[in-house]
Amino acid sequence: MPNHVRNKVKMTGIAKLPIFTTATDEYTKEPYTFFDFNKLIPMPESLNVESGSTEDVAIEAVLRKIGKRRYGFLCKNYGLMSDEEYEKRKHGKTDEELEKIGLQYISNKILYGHTTWYDWHCENWGTKWNSYDNEQVDEDTLEFSTAWSMPEPIMLKLSEMFPDIQIQHWWADEDMGCNTGYREYLNGAVTYGDYNDNCSNDAYETYVECWGETACLYKDEDGNWQRHSCDDCHGCD
Known part of the structure; x- marks a missing residue:
């Protein structure tokens, strides 16, 4: 807290x-x-997505499917998981489910400079929550x-x-x-x-x-x- x-x-x-x-x-x-x-x-509605471990594995899923060249700007922080770690962190979600979420995170990063509400709040409101x-x-x-x-x-x-x-x-x-x-x-x-x-x-x-x-x-x-x-x-x- x-x-x-x-x-x-x-x-x-x-x-x-x-x-x-x-x-x-x-x-x-x-x-x-x-x-x-x-x-x-106002915060863009698409940023109202989970901030946490799902973000990392969902973006990883997109990079694995599409390739790192297209979204190279993300590779500094993502795309570094081993196959074993990736499978462990999927928590029962399919690759397709993760890819869908991951594309939203990436779109948010491109459009708004942040993947989720958390960092956007901190930059634009100066605090974590409303x-x-x-x-x-x-x-x-x-x-x-x-x-x-x-x-x-x-x-x-x-x-x-x-x-x-x-x-x-x-x-x-x-x-x-x-x-x-x-x-x-x-x-x-x-x-x-x-x-x-x-x-x-x-x-x-x-x-x-x-x-x-x-x-x-x-x-x-x-x-x-x-x-x-x-x-x-x-x-x-």
Whole structure:
């Protein structure tokens, strides 16, 4: 599982902007609304295919049938399996089934520069998944989570789409004091702010802004945030 990064965005009227999608929770069957990155930077549907071991063996199947000369640009990373490894990794699929999937991966690579959603998300959204755990605090404030990192390309695109509205963005990794920051955007560009130094007062302050206060943090006599030693704190017990 990834580290969760909590994001807080303040933007006048954000709750009424056409950047949300309503879906149904697969477990509770209840509807929910989320900040949909596809509304800003749409992902081509053909990239919505499995990312993982199937990709390697499926492309291998195509290279074995068509030959490496036609798709030579793939040979640096694919087409290196022994016959024994290839048979082991087919997992019961026929060569024809794998070739069909493999051609889609290759087509995606040619058209979009990536074989699956995973690398495309990372490059174009700046994070592994779409937003999740959304909370509309008020009409001007949205909170949501992302995987591993904050969605920098999405924030820049949001500002580009609504250039006259100032955007404030705080983010903080669940790893307390690390991977935090604050930025302001206007007219499609960052106008102020950046990442905080890890375990600094600003980093802890931003963590509290995004995640709320915690027993692990306290303010010293100068009003700066500090972190308790886990040996002394026991706030997580």
